[in-house]
Amino acid sequence: MKKILKIDSPNDYARFVEAPVLHPLISIIHFDELAPFRHSLNNYGVYGLFIQRQFPEGLSYGMKTLQVSDASIIAVEPGQIGGLEDNGERISLSGWVLLWSPELLHGSELEHQIERYQYFSYFFTGSLRMEPDERLCITQLLSQMRQELLTHDDSPSLRSILLGYLHLILEYCNRIYLRQLSEEDNGGSDLLKRFHDLLQQYFRENRQLSQGLPTVTYCASALAYSPRYFGDIVHKATGGTAIGYIHNYVINQAKSLLMNGHNISETSRLLGFDFPHHxxxxxxxxxxxxxxxxxGK
Known part of the structure; x- marks a missing residue:
């Protein structure tokens, strides 16, 4: 049975790595100041950003292995499991961790805005690659946030200031995410070719007869993307959705089958539909x- 560290509060992780506890709803940890600590596979009940020069190999998030670059950020959200299971080894890391409870966001504009930051999603299995100036700005903001926590007692005004810093950091992360998405978009035509080839292979091998129509999740996984990230790239390349691309492919196949003498029921079955009316x-x-x-046209 796996050893899992439950992080229901930001300070659950702070205590695990023996970092100072600064506030009940937010934790800012500077790894460089800590003694070596053990790996942990974490069950997150909080949001978090791990901002590091390097990450241990083999980190997971959900059921997937993260693709992590140097000088990058990993974002986590409540309800997910991620990290590296404790194997007894003690490690030293360089960087920062920012963890905060969803309770901190209650009643704020950020509570509603946070859903648009897609890099938190379980389906985004990469890291956010920082440029040197971005790393400097983000770490300076973290240092300033921590100073606020060290010098001021908890109050509505302090929480408002913390939310302001947090919003700014999340916007930096979003800019990095969108830049990476744009870089992927530069190879959009190659992705679409591989997407189209994958659909051809799926139907050539008659997988639809046992597995039904191909899904976005299936196609994204086969092409080594997360579904949401894959969908974003397809949208940038085509202006449409990934499921729309699949449906368009299926209907083109349907037209060919119909024009070659198959009736509606046969065409439906050959394409993997459960029922002709679908x-x-x-x-x-x-x-x-x-x-x-x-x-009849």
Missing amino acids: FTRLFKKMTGLTPSEYL
């Missing part, structure tokens, strides 16, 4: 016509 509904949604109307 096929008819999608066909009309995509073409504006029912299969019968299409054949």
